Amino acid sequence: MQILVNGERFTTEASSLDELCGVLGFAGARIATAVNGCFVATAARARTQLSEADEIEIVAPRQGG
Amino acid sequence: MLKLYGIEVSSRLLLGTAGYASPDLLRQAAEASGAEVVTVSLRRESARAKTGQGFWGLIEELGRRVLPNTAGCRTAKEAITTAQMARELFGTNWIKLEVIANDDTLQPEVFGLVEAAAELNADGFDVLPYTTEDLSVAERLVAAGCDVLMPWGSPIGSAQGLANKSALQTMRAYFPDTPLIVDAGLGAPSHAAEAMEMGYDAVLLNTAIAKAENPVTMARAFARAVEGGRLAFEAGIVEPRDMASPSTPVVGTPFFKIDNVS
Numbered sequence: 001m002q003i004l005v006n007g008e009r010f011t012t013e014a015s016s017l018d019e020l021c022g023v024l025g026f027a028g029a030r031i032a033t034a035v036n037g038c039f040v041a042t043a044a045r046a047r048t049q050l051s052e053a054d055e056i057e058i059v060a061p062r063q064g065g
Numbered sequence: 066m067l068k069l070y071g072i073e074v075s076s077r078l079l080l081g082t083a084g085y086a087s088p089d090l091l092r093q094a095a096e097a098s099g100a101e102v103v104t105v106s107l108r109r110e111s112a113r114a115k116t117g118q119g120f121w122g123l124i125e126e127l128g129r130r131v132l133p134n135t136a137g138c139r140t141a142k143e144a145i146t147t148a149q150m151a152r153e154l155f156g157t158n159w160i161k162l163e164v165i166a167n168d169d170t171l172q173p174e175v176f177g178l179v180e181a182a183a184e185l186n187a188d189g190f191d192v193l194p195y196t197t198e199d200l201s202v203a204e205r206l207v208a209a210g211c212d213v214l215m216p217w218g219s220p221i222g223s224a225q226g227l228a229n230k231s232a233l234q235t236m237r238a239y240f241p242d243t244p245l246i247v248d249a250g251l252g253a254p255s256h257a258a259e260a261m262e263m264g265y266d267a268v269l270l271n272t273a274i275a276k277a278e279n280p281v282t283m284a285r286a287f288a289r290a291v292e293g294g295r296l297a298f299e300a301g302i303v304e305p306r307d308m309a310s311p312s313t314p315v316v317g318t319p320f321f322k323i324d325n326v327s
Contacts, residue, residue: 006110024112029118033150037143041153042153059107059108059110059154060110060115060117060118062107062116063081063083063106064106064133065081065082065221065272
């Protein structure tokens with residue numbers, strides 16, 4: 001399945017968002033996620049199924065003004 | 066003391082964390098500024114670099130209250146989702162709400178701003194909107210549930226200071242009881258002092274300190290300017306007048322002759 005992760009094409013067999021985060025090495029990391037423009041809370045990642053062409057955002061704290 | 070959404074904040078200087086030459090400079094500048102609130106953002110995290118994880122460590126070390134922003138968002142929808150991600154990431158209901166109209170001015174896109182503010186306030190956020198000095202927009206933000214307003218001084222990062230002083234003065238007079246924070250565009254400590262002398266409750270700045278030749282000394286300078294401006298406001302500044310008025314007593318002036326009085 002092809003999806004977009006942070007704007008870049010990514011091929012994965014991960015079925016849930018939680019699984020995808022694990023594959024990317026984000027298990028336990030301080031991140032927040034959105035799927036197709038909608039926020040997905042940490043607790044909801046395991047039950048959030050991924051589909052072809054989904055657009056995933058994975059963000060973390062950064063400097064800001 | 067300044068109160069933002071029920072939280073007492075001792076320093077009237079809110080500091081941005083971006084653009085410092087090193088994490089250590091940020092640490093020192095934050096210390097020198099005395100800021101109790103620092104702004105932060107969220108950005109895409111690379112699976113390889115994991116930059117954000119290190120920055121989170123620095124934020125924890127700073128030990129200050131964080132005010133996450135929605136910098137770079139172009140629509141209400143983007144800003145709302147970003148705010149929701151920020152709430153989980155930083156564990157705070159506070160959000161510096163930015164909806165940006167265009168790259169050249171980075172001016173607030175006020176229609177999207179009001180829309181996002183209403184939705185976020187309803188969702189339990191404490192929204193600090195980055196807005197213009199336009200009173201009709203400000204009124205809509207207040208009606209949408211914003212208890213704090215943050216009008217720009219001038220465009221973000223421009224260091225121009227207060228571009229529209231008379232409008233900022235009107236805004237202060239129009240919202241006497243709403244905490245007002247001048248956000249963006251300040252370059253010199255005198256700009257900050259000016260805002261505080263007008264009765265603004267606080268200033269929020271980043272570039273003026275981060276990009277100064279010596280950020281730590283500049284942080285100290287801004288801290289003093291903010292405090293000085295606030296004290297001046299509390300003390301009551303004398304009204305300017307057109308003509309001179311002698312400060313030294315006139316009575317008893319030596320060589321005084323009534324004939325010399327014009």
